[in-house]
Amino acid sequence: MESRLKIPLLFGQDVIHGYKTTFPIPLAEAASWDLKQIELAARIAAVEASASGIHWTFAPMVDISRDPRWGRVMEGAGEDTYLGSLIARARVLGFQGTGIGSVDAVMACAKHFAAYGAAIGGRDYNSVDMSLRTLWETYLPPFKAALDAGAATFMNSFNDLNGIPATGNVYLQREILKDKWGFTGFVVSDWGSIGEMIPHGYVANNKEAAQSAIMAGSDMDMESRAYKNHLAELVAENKVPLSVVDDAVRRVLRKKFELGLFDDPFRFSNAEREKKALNNKEHEKAAREIASSSIVLLKNENELLPLPKKGKKIAYIGPLVKEVKQNLGFWSIEMPDDSSYIVSQWQGMTEKLGKSNAPLYARGCGIADTSRAGFAEAIAVAKQADFVVLSVGEARDMSGEAKSRSSLRLPGVQEDLIKAIVATGKPVVICINAGRPLVFDWISDNVPAILYTWWLGSQAGHAIADVLFGDYNPSGKLPMTFPRSEGQIPIYYNYLNTGRPAPNDSFRFYRSAYIDESIYPKYEFGYGLSYTTFKYDNLKLDKNQMKADEFATLAIDVTNSGKYDGEEVVQLYIRDKVASVVRPMKELKGFEKIKLKAGETKTITFKISKSQLAFYNNNLEWITEPGEFELMIGSSSAKIHGKATLVLQ
Ligand code: BGC
Numbered sequence: 001m002e003s004r005l006k007i008p009l010l011f012g013q014d015v016i017h018g019y020k021t022t023f024p025i026p027l028a029e030a031a032s033w034d035l036k037q038i039e040l041a042a043r044i045a046a047v048e049a050s051a052s053g054i055h056w057t058f059a060p061m062v063d064i065s066r067d068p069r070w071g072r073v074m075e076g077a078g079e080d081t082y083l084g085s086l087i088a089r090a091r092v093l094g095f096q097g098t099g100i101g102s103v104d105a106v107m108a109c110a111k112h113f114a115a116y117g118a119a120i121g122g123r124d125y126n127s128v129d130m131s132l133r134t135l136w137e138t139y140l141p142p143f144k145a146a147l148d149a150g151a152a153t154f155m156n157s158f159n160d161l162n163g164i165p166a167t168g169n170v171y172l173q174r175e176i177l178k179d180k181w182g183f184t185g186f187v188v189s190d191w192g193s194i195g196e197m198i199p200h201g202y203v204a205n206n207k208e209a210a211q212s213a214i215m216a217g218s219d220m221d222m223e224s225r226a227y228k229n230h231l232a233e234l235v236a237e238n239k240v241p242l243s244v245v246d247d248a249v250r251r252v253l254r255k256k257f258e259l260g261l262f263d264d265p266f267r268f269s270n271a272e273r274e275k276k277a278l279n280n281k282e283h284e285k286a287a288r289e290i291a292s293s294s295i296v297l298l299k300n301e302n303e304l305l306p307l308p309k310k311g312k313k314i315a316y317i318g319p320l321v322k323e324v325k326q327n328l329g330f331w332s333i334e335m336p337d338d339s340s341y342i343v344s345q346w347q348g349m350t351e352k353l354g355k356s357n358a359p360l361y362a363r364g365c366g367i368a369d370t371s372r373a374g375f376a377e378a379i380a381v382a383k384q385a386d387f388v389v390l391s392v393g394e395a396r397d398m399s400g401e402a403k404s405r406s407s408l409r410l411p412g413v414q415e416d417l418i419k420a421i422v423a424t425g426k427p428v429v430i431c432i433n434a435g436r437p438l439v440f441d442w443i444s445d446n447v448p449a450i451l452y453t454w455w456l457g458s459q460a461g462h463a464i465a466d467v468l469f470g471d472y473n474p475s476g477k478l479p480m481t482f483p484r485s486e487g488q489i490p491i492y493y494n495y496l497n498t499g500r501p502a503p504n505d506s507f508r509f510y511r512s513a514y515i516d517e518s519i520y521p522k523y524e525f526g527y528g529l530s531y532t533t534f535k536y537d538n539l540k541l542d543k544n545q546m547k548a549d550e551f552a553t554l555a556i557d558v559t560n561s562g563k564y565d566g567e568e569v570v571q572l573y574i575r576d577k578v579a580s581v582v583r584p585m586k587e588l589k590g591f592e593k594i595k596l597k598a599g600e601t602k603t604i605t606f607k608i609s610k611s612q613l614a615f616y617n618n619n620l621e622w623i624t625e626p627g628e629f630e631l632m633i634g635s636s637s638a639k640i641h642g643k644a645t646l647v648l649q
Contacts, residue, residue, distance in 0.1 A: 010056060010255070010259075015046075015095075015106065017029070017457065019054075020278045021284060023291070025399075027074045027436070028294040028454030028455060030076075030077040030084075031294050031454070031478060033477055033591060037290045040286055041286065042094025045057070046095045046097060050103060051273040051277035054268070060092065060111075064081055064118075064142065066118070068122070071124060072116075073117070073436045077479060078480040081142065083588060084141075084142040086145070087142075089149040092150060096108055096151075096152065103268060109155050109188065113157060114166060115128045115135055122404050124401060124404050127159060127160050130161075133581070153186055153187070153188060154188075156193060167190070167193040168213055169216055186220055192224050193224070219247075220252060288459035295453050295467050295476050296477065296478055297474040297531075300531070304427055304448045305429060306470025307470075311357075314388070314389060315360040315385035316391070317382060317388055318364055318392045319367045319391075321361060321391045323344060324344045327342055327344065327461070328396060343459055344461045346461065348460070348465035349464075374417075382426050387426065387427050388427070389468060390428060391431045393432050393453075394410075394436075394438070398411065398435065407486065408439040408486055410440060418443060427449075429451065430451070433454065437482040437483065441485070451464070473565065473566040474531065475568070477636065478527050481493055487517055491521055493586060494584035497582070526634065532562030532596075534558055535558070536558055537559075539641075539643070540556070546608070551610075552646055554605065554644060555606075557602070558596065560596035565598055567594065568596065569592070572588070573589065575630040576625075577630060579625055580625060590606045628646070
């Protein structure tokens, strides 16, 4: 309280996927499709961070992205607006708990406003050029969902949108966020983004940058020193009305009051509470559960998985098996860099199997180097085992901010190592650790079992072992489309039909096919297997015609037809067949994650109302139009198990 006006300081940090207890990277958590768990992860992060004196997290990132070359896809919820909006809401609710002002809540910050995820070429910080309809329909809804959930703050973004930097963008920050949506919190700039309007070529110097940003509605300057150095002068010269500065200041001060900092600036700093919050076994348990449900089973030929815990020898091979910190992924800031907190994949498996059945080990190669010196040992180890589990992938800092990649293949010689191990003839399971969808066509076509394990955080090793040995039956579904090759990017499930729809790849003059590549993805949005199987039948729609103020009910029976208890994400997709603007072939409009015991059947129902049938017309009005809608229920965006037609009158 040494400041002249006794204004308390605000401490903000990038608490993105956990504070000390590190949760899966946000994209991985999105693969769980489990909103309760996602909210809980944010809740725990807030409990830990707030006990350590943090008032504010720069999260959640709610940017939609259809481009896995962009390294920051790891930080969001993937490609879909509907799923992304629900996850945005869950994260805000988790961070802010019972509301800012309670000592275990941190202010959320919805970022990056807006359209940052559509950077051209997937290159971080790059320009964004898109129609306003796409902006409103695809990129803005998760921000609106965060706001409706009570997000205290917003962060603007580095990109320009249709030529105007987001930081100096009146349309985004004033017209949409503050005027139309009525946002009463404050907007912080991104790191240095006010000053970056100079190299953008939008302003000539830092003073003009300050003027442009404050007039556009950026209330707080993160790191450009533009406000500190120039705002007083700009007001004195009548270039910025004092009322504009007052409004920005009021917005920031109001949050400090709401946090209770004027009553006690140190109320979040309590060594006792911190000790308790940072050493909580319940937090570890939650992290392990969320990590297990984030894993996606991509392939499981002849039910190779789950592996037996006894009676068979396992070789655990690959550059990520014994890594410790790698498991955390990007943006883990407070996590101590040591194995007493982080469960390595090796530790997870050895604890699971016990001393009497300890796995064999070989590293094989590094993540990105080109030495094959370890191949011979890895092959020899594989030959001694009944099963081989290979843990491969990116390094944790190959995705994240400023980590765009043009090749999405496994770095280094990992793919060659895999080929050499597969050539031994031993049954191979691959765990792919990564912060984005990678391209791994050879592996998909030649390896019998594949788990996509992303970066799972401090309990990664236990979570992976739980899935490998069947203590947890995988239930994740992909929140992004996985391309066959980089040339297909951008590729996403909710594309528009063209005038030449193709029934398959051989129709060359149809749907702008490639002459050298399929137009279909390797793994589609919403895809993910289980150790059990699910059967869908008896799709029923209670009415074929619906008035705008009514709703219809779509029901389907889902049966666990396999031998393990399991979870399924039942997905509802809708297509508007004829409209005044062309509509996507499918749009996710509902889902339910259910648990079914082996043999059990549940009837799942979806209420269909006007809001799920609405879209932005060419005048940016959110409307519905009468006509036919196709309703589809699937276990992924491509595996549709039942369809019905609904007519909106
Ligand atoms: C990132 C933000 C982050 C900020 C502060 C920027 O470079 O774009 O997402 O919150 O740094 O660390």
